[in-house]
Amino acid sequence: MSSYQQQQQQESDQESLLKQANTLKPPPMRAYNASASLLTKVLGSKAAPVNRVSESLDYEPIQNKVFYDKLRVKKDGKKKLYGYTGHTLAKFIVTLTTGVVTGLFAVGLSFFVNMLTELKLEMIQTTLTGEEGGHPEEATDEVTTASFKAVVFAFLKFWVFGSGLVTIATAMVQYWAPAAAGAGVTLVMAYLNGNHIPNLLRVSTLITKFVGTICSVSAGLPMGPEACSFWSRKTAWRCFIAATLSTFTIQVINHKAVHGAISPEPGSLKAMEMKDWGMQLPFFLINFAMAGLLGAAFNSLRMWLWKLRAAKTRHLQRIFEVIGLVFLVGLCGFFFSWTAGTCIELPESWWINKAAGKREYGMRFFCSETEHNDVATLFLSGTHHTIVSLFSMGKVDGITGDVNNFTPHFTPGGMALFTCVYLVLMSIGAGLAIPAGLFMPSIVVGGAWGGLWGVLVRQWLPNTWNVQPGLYALLAATGVLGGVFRSAISLVVLMVEGTQGIQFLPGVILAVVVANWVAHHIHHDGVYESELERIGNVYMLRDEPPHRLHTLTTEAIMATGVVGVRSIENVGKLLEILRNTTHNGFPVYVRDDDPESGEAMLAEHLEPSGTRLEGLVLRSQLLVLLQRRHFCDEHGRPVGRDLNPQYELDLENEMRTFFRRYYTHSRYISATPAALNDLNLLKDSNDAHFLNTLYLDLRPFMNRAPFTIRKDSSAGRAHQVFVSLGLRHLIVVDAHFNVVGIITRKDLDHAAGHGWWRLSHQAEPPNTLMSRGMGFFKKIVGGSTRDLTQVPQLTNGSSTLPQVNGHAGHH
Numbered sequence: 001m002s003s004y005q006q007q008q009q010q011e012s013d014q015e016s017l018l019k020q021a022n023t024l025k026p027p028p029m030r031a032y033n034a035s036a037s038l039l040t041k042v043l044g045s046k047a048a049p050v051n052r053v054s055e056s057l058d059y060e061p062i063q064n065k066v067f068y069d070k071l072r073v074k075k076d077g078k079k080k081l082y083g084y085t086g087h088t089l090a091k092f093i094v095t096l097t098t099g100v101v102t103g104l105f106a107v108g109l110s111f112f113v114n115m116l117t118e119l120k121l122e123m124i125q126t127t128l129t130g131e132e133g134g135h136p137e138e139a140t141d142e143v144t145t146a147s148f149k150a151v152v153f154a155f156l157k158f159w160v161f162g163s164g165l166v167t168i169a170t171a172m173v174q175y176w177a178p179a180a181a182g183a184g185v186t187l188v189m190a191y192l193n194g195n196h197i198p199n200l201l202r203v204s205t206l207i208t209k210f211v212g213t214i215c216s217v218s219a220g221l222p223m224g225p226e227a228c229s230f231w232s233r234k235t236a237w238r239c240f241i242a243a244t245l246s247t248f249t250i251q252v253i254n255h256k257a258v259h260g261a262i263s264p265e266p267g268s269l270k271a272m273e274m275k276d277w278g279m280q281l282p283f284f285l286i287n288f289a290m291a292g293l294l295g296a297a298f299n300s301l302r303m304w305l306w307k308l309r310a311a312k313t314r315h316l317q318r319i320f321e322v323i324g325l326v327f328l329v330g331l332c333g334f335f336f337s338w339t340a341g342t343c344i345e346l347p348e349s350w351w352i353n354k355a356a357g358k359r360e361y362g363m364r365f366f367c368s369e370t371e372h373n374d375v376a377t378l379f380l381s382g383t384h385h386t387i388v389s390l391f392s393m394g395k396v397d398g399i400t401g402d403v404n405n406f407t408p409h410f411t412p413g414g415m416a417l418f419t420c421v422y423l424v425l426m427s428i429g430a431g432l433a434i435p436a437g438l439f440m441p442s443i444v445v446g447g448a449w450g451g452l453w454g455v456l457v458r459q460w461l462p463n464t465w466n467v468q469p470g471l472y473a474l475l476a477a478t479g480v481l482g483g484v485f486r487s488a489i490s491l492v493v494l495m496v497e498g499t500q501g502i503q504f505l506p507g508v509i510l511a512v513v514v515a516n517w518v519a520h521h522i523h524h525d526g527v528y529e530s531e532l533e534r535i536g537n538v539y540m541l542r543d544e545p546p547h548r549l550h551t552l553t554t555e556a557i558m559a560t561g562v563v564g565v566r567s568i569e570n571v572g573k574l575l576e577i578l579r580n581t582t583h584n585g586f587p588v589y590v591r592d593d594d595p596e597s598g599e600a601m602l603a604e605h606l607e608p609s610g611t612r613l614e615g616l617v618l619r620s621q622l623l624v625l626l627q628r629r630h631f632c633d634e635h636g637r638p639v640g641r642d643l644n645p646q647y648e649l650d651l652e653n654e655m656r657t658f659f660r661r662y663y664t665h666s667r668y669i670s671a672t673p674a675a676l677n678d679l680n681l682l683k684d685s686n687d688a689h690f691l692n693t694l695y696l697d698l699r700p701f702m703n704r705a706p707f708t709i710r711k712d713s714s715a716g717r718a719h720q721v722f723v724s725l726g727l728r729h730l731i732v733v734d735a736h737f738n739v740v741g742i743i744t745r746k747d748l749d750h751a752a753g754h755g756w757w758r759l760s761h762q763a764e765p766p767n768t769l770m771s772r773g774m775g776f777f778k779k780i781v782g783g784s785t786r787d788l789t790q791v792p793q794l795t796n797g798s799s800t801l802p803q804v805n806g807h808a809g810h811h
């Protein structure tokens with residue numbers, strides 16, 4: 001090929017490169033390596049999962065020139081209907097839809113759990129009564145052998161049935177939606193705090209949560225459905241409307257749902273007078289303290305068992321772990337029911353049709369048709385009905401209605417055995433790869449202990465003391481929740497609403513306070529805090545800054561060596577920056593000696609004293625500009641395109657919705673070379689040489705009003721600004737508005753230090769010039785040093801980029 005033809009081909013390639021606007025590829029949905037073998041995909045890998053630092057969410061609105069122009073255009077032509085816009089109407093439609101759909105999910109969850117649980121219990125009871133086993137107390141060799149065979153066959157059916165259900169649930173988690181494991185409250189807490197959690201809000205995660213919760217609860221595991229709540233005045237009305245519609249939907253479809261989810265049977269508990277509270281206060285305090293001990297014991301045992309867990313990448317081992325838990329639950333349930341269970345007359349409220357022998361609750365096991373085995377009922381029946389029965393043990397006998405001849409629903413020995421064994425099983429189940437929570441099991445453990453203590457107190461004290469074991473169970477359940485979760489206000493609201501027990505509010509509040517105090521002195525962290533610590537890649541910022549930050553300056557905690565760009569920057573250098581750093585925000589600098597602010601800076605080297613802040617540009621914005629080939633020359637004149645205001649509006653809209661279009665559930669990919677490779681900009685050396693002659697004009701798109709703070713300001717003030725405004729980057733400037741550093745979530749988390757209040761592990765220290773060249777005293781109090789104003793800049797020929805730690809999401 002002649003030189004002329006080569007030149008023609010090169011010009012054709014360059015023209016094609018300018019006009020080509022590629023579409024970024026979305027990340028794969030698979031949780032495992034697509035190039036792995038089939039055997040590795042099924043069995044899993046020995047390699048530990050990558051502990052990647054999570055990205056931060058972008059809550060700060062971008063204020064740029066194109067956005068201002070769009071607002072001016074829309075100001076006159078904006079249509080309103082009774083003062084509301086279409087955007088407001090869309091938000092309320094989403095709110096209404098969310099409420100109805102949530103109600104439908106709740107009804108579906110309850111329906112399928114009840115259906116599968118009834119099927120399982122009927123299968124077990126048929127196996128037990130189908131054998132001529134008779135009663136265990138009628139001890140003969142033949143009867144004992146037949147009973148043993150019946151128990152073994154029933155246990156095997158329970159195990160096979162439960163193993164099939166949990167295998168489905170765990171396989172969905174391991175192979176399809178890993179983010180669905182556990183209750184999910186911890187991840188939602190991190191998300192609302194500003195951390196992006198990969199794959200948390202996928203439809204696959206929702207489906208896995210729904211199906212997995214049905215399977216785990218129906219299998220009889222010590223787990224239950226769980227959801228999170230978030231209190232915000234801005235969204236209070238919409239949350240209230242959604243909750244109202246959800247409740248209305250449940251009651252329309254399920255007519256039995258007329259009381260609180262875990263409320264006692266109507267009329268079982270009576271309001272306590274003030275003298276009753278005072279007389280029984282010492283017994284209540286013992287009840288609450290023991291509940292706190294149980295909560296702390298659960299957290300301690302759960303954390304100790306972490307080192308025995310299989311790695312998240314070991315798929316089959318994780319599945320076998322859950323199957324093993326089903327085996328333990330069934331083994332304990334059948335063994336203790338057979339050896340320690342007691343036959344008790346079935347309360348009248350537990351019958352659906354007594355004449356036909358249909359009961360709503362109560363496991364018969366080997367008892368007569370009008371009795372139930374108390375231990376079998378506690379271990380094998382549905383969690384919801386067990387909670388209601390424990391809370392319904394009032395002052396009056398539930399069988400005969402006699403006050404003087406009180407017979408509890410469960411024996412004290414049965415409740416004591418169940419409390420100890422179920423606590424251990426619940427600790428083993430916490431952390432397994434199954435989509436279920438610990439809220440309902442915690443209530444069960446607390447209810448069993450409180451019921452035990454209440455029955456004992458009821459037997460010790462005279463009838464005139466108005467002792468209600470069900471009330472002790474309710475308050476102990478609240479105490480265990482406080483010891484496990486440590487969220488006082490929300491627990492009070494949940495228990496009062498769930499039980500419709502506003503008359504017991506003083507006891508609920510006292511139970512939470514005492515149990516929290518006791519549990520805190522044994523184990524500092526609640527279940528959510530310790531889960532965040534175990535995750536290890538999210539940074540939780542408190543609403544109020546720790547006291548230590550008030551003694552520091554922003555100069556003492558900021559990261560230096562900031563990577564910045566010019567307002568009209570060379571494409572080759574931008575590609576080098578994006579490929580060699582993982583930062584997500586880049587300050588835009590301007591030289592003080594520029595004749596016009598924001599014009600291109602063409603000097604080979606920039607003076608450190610001339611790095612005056614002009615704006616901030618995000619990595620996602622740069623990717624959009626590169627993807628759409630929005631090139632220009634060194635003076636900002638378009639190359640390969642015409643100047644079109646509408647085109648710039650489209651670009652600005654695409655920048656704002658970047659993470660809705662691309663990498664929605666895996667934002668970290670945008671900070672990897674994979675995102676740049678998808679742009680198809682560099683095919684050969686000729687393309688690289690050509691791109692070095694092109695520029696990107698960042699002036700219309702950069703954020704012209706990024707939040708800044710003076711370097712001599714209090715670090716506590718920086719924390720308040722960062723959290724209150726939901727920032728991702730807080731730029732530190734000197735008195736002349738020169739950039740001297742940057743503060744991100746990781747820097748604030750590290751500067752906060754250690755303390756009992758910490759919700760996650762401490763971040764790594766920022767890479768600062770101060771830490772390398774200042775004394776101990778200046779590191780603590782901050783200080784003025786000329787080195788801090790020297791922000792290393794990139795030159796066109798630079799091959800080494802100054803970067804801060806290199807963690808994704810830091811800048």
